[in-house]
Amino acid sequence: MAGSFAQLAKKAEQTKASISVSKEPDQSPPLEIYKLGDEVLRNQAGRISKVDVSIRDLAKDMLTSMYSAKGIGLAAPQVGIQKRILVIDLDIENPTTPPYVFINPEIISSSASIDTYEEGCLSIPAVYLDVIRPASIKLSYRDEMGRPKKMNADGLMARCIQHEIDHLNGVLFVDRVSDKDKLKNELNEQGFHDKDVKSI
Numbered sequence: 001m002a003g004s005f006a007q008l009a010k011k012a013e014q015t016k017a018s019i020s021v022s023k024e025p026d027q028s029p030p031l032e033i034y035k036l037g038d039e040v041l042r043n044q045a046g047r048i049s050k051v052d053v054s055i056r057d058l059a060k061d062m063l064t065s066m067y068s069a070k071g072i073g074l075a076a077p078q079v080g081i082q083k084r085i086l087v088i089d090l091d092i093e094n095p096t097t098p099p100y101v102f103i104n105p106e107i108i109s110s111s112a113s114i115d116t117y118e119e120g121c122l123s124i125p126a127v128y129l130d131v132i133r134p135a136s137i138k139l140s141y142r143d144e145m146g147r148p149k150k151m152n153a154d155g156l157m158a159r160c161i162q163h164e165i166d167h168l169n170g171v172l173f174v175d176r177v178s179d180k181d182k183l184k185n186e187l188n189e190q191g192f193h194d195k196d197v198k199s200i
């Protein structure tokens with residue numbers, strides 16, 4: 001009886017287990033974030049066939065690196081890992097809000113209505129430029145426990161998910177900026193090169 005209760009309790013613990021990571025900056029974050037010009041950012045990431053502890057460990061390391069860089073989203077290709085996983089936390093100042101982990105995310109549908117929003121990227125620090133995207137999306141994905149999920153997202157969440165999914169396909173937000181003169185100026189000012197922007 002005690003044994004089976006312990007097993008049940010363990011099972012309950014496993015079911016609710018998720019990702020718990022300190023949001024405090026880490027002086028030596030576990031993963032290096034690659035920058036515009038690194039070809040690794042241009043690769044297509046592969047689907048994750050099994051969500052296991054190694055994937056949860058990767059998500060934790062990605063979150064620690066993201067929090068340390070004061071970002072709200074990070075995709076695995078940004079840390080040189082070609083897997084379809086991204087992490088998002090729109091409430092990084094609040095230590096109790098859990099982050100999102102999206103595994104094999106797919107946009108099922110996008111709204112016809114569009115938004116213009118100034119985006120930034122941990123792979124292109126200090127560059128902020130307007131990008132036009134659908135205002136809301138419907139998404140399917142697996143969470144950090146491998147459970148299939150669906151989400152309707154709008155506002156900053158929709159924006160962030162679309163930006164991060166682009167990373168999984170080797171696309172960077174600067175590729176989508178329509179004001180090319182401003183893009184070139186901003187990139188040059190921050191020590192980047194507009195030749196590293198790809199037309200899509």
Ligand SMILES: [Zn+2]
Nearest residue numbers: 120121122123
């Ligand atoms: Zn980015």
